[in-house]
Every structure is written in C-alpha cells, then in structure tokens.
Amino acid sequence: DIQMTQSPSSLSASVGDKVTITCQASQDITNSCNWYHQRPGKAPKLLIYDASRLEIGVPLTVSGRGYGTEFSLTISSLQSEDIGTYYCQQYAILPFTFGQGTKLEIK
Amino acid sequence: QVQLQGSGPGLVKPSETLSLTCLVSGYSISRSYYWGWIRQSPGRGLEWIGSIYHTGKTYYNPSLMSRATISVDTSKNEFSLRLSSLTAADTAVYYCARAGGIGSGNFDYWGQGTLVTVSS
Numbered sequence: 001d002i003q004m005t006q007s008p009s010s011l012s013a014s015v016g017d018k019v020t021i022t023c024q025a026s027q028d029i030t031n032s033c034n035w036y037h038q039r040p041g042k043a044p045k046l047l048i049y050d051a052s053r054l055e056i057g058v059p060l061t062v063s064g065r066g067y068g069t070e071f072s073l074t075i076s077s078l079q080s081e082d083i084g085t086y087y088c089q090q091y092a093i094l095p096f097t098f099g100q101g102t103k104l105e106i107k
Numbered sequence: 108q109v110q111l112q113g114s115g116p117g118l119v120k121p122s123e124t125l126s127l128t129c130l131v132s133g134y135s136i137s138r139s140y141y142w143g144w145i146r147q148s149p150g151r152g153l154e155w156i157g158s159i160y161h162t163g164k165t166y167y168n169p170s171l172m173s174r175a176t177i178s179v180d181t182s183k184n185e186f187s188l189r190l191s192s193l194t195a196a197d198t199a200v201y202y203c204a205r206a207g208g209i210g211s212g213n214f215d216y217w218g219q220g221t222l223v224t225v226s227s
Contacts, residue, residue, distance in 0.1 A: 001170075032209070032212070043219060049213045050208070089212070089214075091208075091210040095155055095167075095170065098152060098154070
C-alpha cells in the first residue's frame with residue numbers, strides 16, 4: 001500500500017497567519033492527491049482534489065500544490081473556522097490511503 | 108442537494124456480522140459515480156473499505172481479507188456494507204460517501220457517520 005506521511009502532526013497558529021501542511025507519498029502518485037478538513041464530530045470535507053483543484057464552495061484562501069511524491073496544503077490567512085484536522089489521501093493506486101492527519105489549533 | 112444517511116446497529120458482538128445501509132437522496136445512484144465506505148478509528152485513522160458502482164462492480168481494500176461485501180439497491184437508491192467475523196479492531200465510525208473524479212477516489216459527499224462498537 002502507498003503510505004502518506006503528513007507533517008507536522010499538530011500545528012498552532014494565530015488568526016491571519018499563513019499555514020502550510022505537507023504530505024509525502026511513499027511512491028510516485030503523479031497529481032492523485034486530495035485534501036480533507038474534519039471538524040470534531042463531523043465527517044471529513046473535501047477541500048482540494050487532483051492536488052491543486054479547489055472543490056466548489058471552498059474559500060480561495062485554501063490552495064494545494066505538488067506532484068509526484070511531495071504535496072502541500074496552504075491556508076493563506078487562518079480563520080477560526082479552519083480549526084480541526086486535515087488529511088491528505090491518494091487515489092493513484094488501490095487501496096486508497098489517507099495520511100495520519102494534522103491537527104490545527106488557534107493560538 | 109446530495110445527502111447520504113447511514114444507518115445500522117451501534118453495538119455488535121465479536122464474531123458476528125455488521126450490516127450498514129446508506130440511503131442517498133438528491134441524486135440517483137443509477138446515474139453515475141462510485142459509492143464507498145470508509146471507517147475511522149483512533150488506532151487506524153481513516154481507512155477506505157471499498158466502493159461500488161451502480162452496475163454492481165466493486166473494489167475492496169485487501170486489508171479486510173475478504174470480510175467485506177458491498178451491495179447496491181438502485182430501486183431504493185441505497186447501498187450497503189456487510190463486514191463479517193468482527194473483532195474489537197473493527198470498532199470505528201463508519202462513513203458512507205460518494206466517490207467521483209479520475210480514479211473515483213474523490214469523496215465529495217459524506218454521510219454523518221455511524222459509531223459501531225464491537226463488544227460482548
């Protein structure tokens with residue numbers, strides 16, 4: 001199975017800060033990387049698909065980039081509603097696999 | 108508006124079989140997309156279980172060692188998961204989701220999640 005390794009595992013930042021989360025795939029997945037945001041007690045929500053495409057309704061402060069084995073998610077200006085856990089996921093090769101998550105908190 | 112509503116028992120005994128159903132509204136399963144099951148536990152994180160197309164074509168995670176069976180009922184616009192030979196390690200929140208995009212790995216609509224506890 002392809003391993004997706006996220007860093008950091010947790011992150012604390014202030015409102016208005018720029019934050020970046022990275023995800024490394026254990027093998028080349030081209031652009032087959034998605035990003036999800038999960039609030040406590042809720043289902044994950046798709047933010048970014050195909051590494052850099054913004055899902056409809058997601059704020060333009062969110063962006064994704066990467067190709068091959070290195071991917072990143074950036075929030076350009078952190079808002080209070082951005083708290084929660086972020087996950088990357090690959091769909092290049094079955095079985096689909098997820099990263100272990102990055103927990104984002106507000107300082 | 109696409110909505111998924113999962114349902115099933117919250118408590119099942121070890122060695123028994125879990126049955127979960129996901130009712131889809133706002134979109135006909137027969138039109139397109141794959142429909143999948145994903146589970147989440149503190150120890151295993153998010154784990155894809157498998158997906159099904161309206162024709163009945165299925166893909167499964169080999170880690171489940173053939174214990175999982177996903178089926179679809181287009182007349183009821185719902186799909187189901189059966190997971191056999193349960194152990195405590197199967198305790199998790201089970202989500203149903205719609206899967207689209209290239210490779211059908213983009214889970215864009217999710218159910219609310221069903222907490223399943225395996226215990227005697």
